[in-house]
Amino acid sequence: MVDDRTARDRVVQAADELFYARGVQAVGMDAVREAAGVPLKRIYAMFASKEELLVAVLQHRRESWAAGIAAASERATTARERILAIFDFLDAWFREPTFRGCAFINTFGEMGPGSAAAAAVVRDQKDDFGEYVARLVSDAGAPAWLAPQLTLLAEGAQTTAAISGDTTMARHARAAAETLLDAAAPADG
Template sequence: MDPERARSAARSAALQAAEDLFYARGIQAVGMDEIRSASGVPLKRMYALFPSKSALVRACLEARDTRWRAQLAAYVDSRPGPPRERVLAVFDWLYSWFSEPGFRGCAFTNSFGEIGATDSSVADIARLHKDAFRAYVTGLVVSAGQPEDSAPAYVLLAEGAIVTAALSGTPEPAHQARRAAARLLADPAVT
């Protein structure tokens, strides 16, 4: 295998192992030796790819952000019907995500809560992720003919559903938030 492909494969393996472990157990509970063991990437190679645990955490969050937002957008884009249905599709996708084995809530909120106060770069990535989600939902709400200033209500419904689903261990908060969003779509004056 050529050196660049080997480097890329090692990077992917380390990122996947770290992301899985961080999400399941928390960032501070997982050491670099554990990531090395789970990924099969030698520690020296791991530190050549990621000079610090913080760099690895940032890379994991950046990769997760790209993947998470792409999956959400692909799901919403695949939904037929009027723009109103695209807003509601966000909550349908959340239900699907909440139903995945090992769902532990939002990795960005978890990371921010765990180390955001001591690692401003993690806090920045978490904020960027939330800003991008807010902008995405705002675009859907506006394209559904709703006032832009009503968009924060939909974002809060989604964010609240994420936290509640993680704490309750059931995907049902997505359905509850969807019903509330449908009521808002029917009467945006409520917001």
């Protein structure tokens, strides 16, 4: 038997991949068990219900998404470049063969009214991202109202890329972000 920590990680990761690829309701707990290689009895010892597992999956994805954005962003030197790096991050993500839109938006659309716990994590993730962009905007010396404008571009790019399959949306969003930055930020941002 693998230790509890490993088993839990395996379950969360297997569920994450399956839920993201097929949707939550389309994935049975038996598929999670098979993919994770952890028996159902143990899964239910770690998570009281499928919904609780979903919440753990979303929390995990929230953390790794924030880490990914931060890593991509920190390679840039100025605040302006750090903002634009977000759109380069999206660009790379859209090209991954497994890309199927934003997991949080998808889950909200699927579960929104049915799972208050899941909806709360989705909201938390969007808040994280909004605050992160707001900090960068502030660092760039731009007015605070620029931040929601930039987040709208990022959110729109994710859904549009998912539905249309058009990976150039990240570049359109980046170009728009540059225009908005030029109009709002001091030249030395």
